[in-house]
Amino acid sequence: MKCSNCGQGIQKTWSFCPNCGIRLNLRENIEAHPPRGAEYLEERQEYYDLVFKNFKILRSMGDILYGEAEPVRPRLNDFGHINILNLRKFSLSCLSPEHGYTLYKIGKIIGHYLVNAGIRNDPKIGRLIDKLNKPEKPWNIFENKTLQKKCEEFWIKLGIGFIKLDDINREEGKLKYIVKECSSPRIHSTRPPCFMEMGILSGMAEALFGRFWDGIEHRCKSHGDPYSEIEIYLHDRKEEPVMELLTKDESNSILNEVVGLMVDRSEIRSDRIGDFFYIAIDQAMNYLLVALSPGHAILSKHCGKICGERISREAKLRGINDAFNYLRDLFLYSGVGIIRIEERIGRIIIKMDESIYASGVENIHMNLCISLAGFIEGALNEATDQKWEVTETKCIANGHPNCEFQCKLIT
DSSP, X not given: OBOTTTOOBOOTTOSBOTTTOOBOSHHXXXXXXXXXXXXXXXXXXXXXXXXXXXXXXXXXXHHHHHSOOOOSSTTTOSEEEHHHHHHHHHHHHHHOTTHHHHHHHHHHHHHHHIXXXXXXXXXXXXXHHHHHOBTTBTTXXXXXXXXXXXXXXXXXXXXXXXXXXXXXXXXXXXXXEEEESOSOTTOOOSSOOOHHHHHHHHHXXXXXXXXXXXXXXXEOGGGTOSSEEEEEEEESSOOOOOOOOOOHHHHHHHHHHHHHHHHHTOOOSOTTTOSEEXXXXXXXXXXXXXXXXXXXXXXXXXXXXXXXXXXXXXTTOOSHHHHHHHHHHHHHHHTSOEEEEEEETTEEEEEXXXXXXXXXXXXXXXXXXXXHHHHHHHHHHHHHTSOEEEEEEEOGGGTOSSEEEEEEEOO
């Protein structure tokens, strides 16, 4: 076994890692390294700079909108299934509703990326934004049809959904967006589940307009409405958004719905947009979650394990060969990665090319596929009715040519 925090070799009977001192029980791990609030990310500009510098997929977002983008992943292409994103979101929120705030604020950071690394990538549009962003006429930036059309096109090309700016209320400092075909149109909920889309719109407004923007979802397809309606509002100081968070039970129910859709391979959205997201969204969310704190890294693996167990149970997997064959096919279909299995004495090695989370990432000395290690572990546990330990031992983002997972049966 290895310590989940520092990688030091440990024994399963130990309570503490002799190298870093972390408690080795999951619950105690999280208590010892509590996940920091997402405002920690917003306060540290180096995260923003590091991701832009080292994640090729983010730097190439503008090519998606304005020209031919050379794929970072030549075999799989640079899109992943939206339910991979949904599994990640709702497994986290079913552990604690407060993680809805974390995902919302990560959405805001992604919104900044969409503007600064994407829409501004065309010098003409960049100059237009600078020209429109005048203190004496600040609302011109939202009233300009050319710019709003670019925002709409970008959402479609990245697979986020269809947006339309429906109303501008200058007096109250509010914008109303109609959103269709978002990431979770087939789920059912009494509370708004589109916290990432709400965050992305708020972050885009901040990047275009300046000052602080936050959002609230008034209508949602998950409630039976024909579309989602998101209002974002302007304010002068940083504050928590007004959000009606999902309960644990509701998040748990949504996660089960997503698992069912994933196993059935049901179509989620119309052919106009399809069921695949540009993986820059997945990579940004994954990095920001894993890098946020040791507690979040631990939670990422635990959430992956929950998803793997439920997928295995829903797909009725039986035995190790059944599990590996299913995972190989699922990862390929959903754009997670291309895996091959190698059996060695006392362990099984999974090698993965074109990882959804690490492809195109420079060597940032991190393993980024922690949640996938948890996913594989959960699937093996459920399919074999035995206890497995799966560890990511190599990662593209740690300077290796591919990602590698070591699977060991715990006897």
